[in-house]
Amino acid sequence: MYKGEVVESRYTDDVIKEPLHPYTKALITTIPNPDPYVKRTELPVKESQSKMTYEGCRFRDRCPWATEKCAKDIPEINMDNRMVKCILHL
Numbered sequence: 427m428y429k430g431e432v433v434e435s436r437y438t439d440d441v442i443k444e445p446l447h448p449y450t451k452a453l454i455t456t457i458p459n460p461d462p463y464v465k466r467t468e469l470p471v472k473e474s475q476s477k478m479t480y481e482g483c484r485f486r487d488r489c490p491w492a493t494e495k496c497a498k499d500i501p502e503i504n505m506d507n508r509m510v511k512c513i514l515h516l
């Protein structure tokens with residue numbers, strides 16, 4: 427869920443093992459690893475713009491893959507019993 431909107435839905439294990447939405451991917455990379463020798467590789471996420479409207483994808487001001495298409499309504503894409511709201515999966 428991002429800014430009050432479900433952006434990806436599936437069984438928890440599936441989402442953690444193979445996240446599809448860029449926000450979910452970024453979120454998963456922030457999970458701490460107890461091994462101090464494993465280097466964390468967080469996905470780049472841009473700073474949020476505070477005056478953004480809620481048309482289109484709510485994550486677009488922070489998403490490194492955002493395009494002009496992301497400013498329009500993003501449909502829910504359903505595949506393999508999984509829901510994701512991202513044009514990368516149309």
Ligand code: SF4
Binds near residue numbers: 490491511512
């Ligand atoms: S719809 Fe666009 S802005 Fe939103 S997560 Fe997908 S690529 Fe990024």
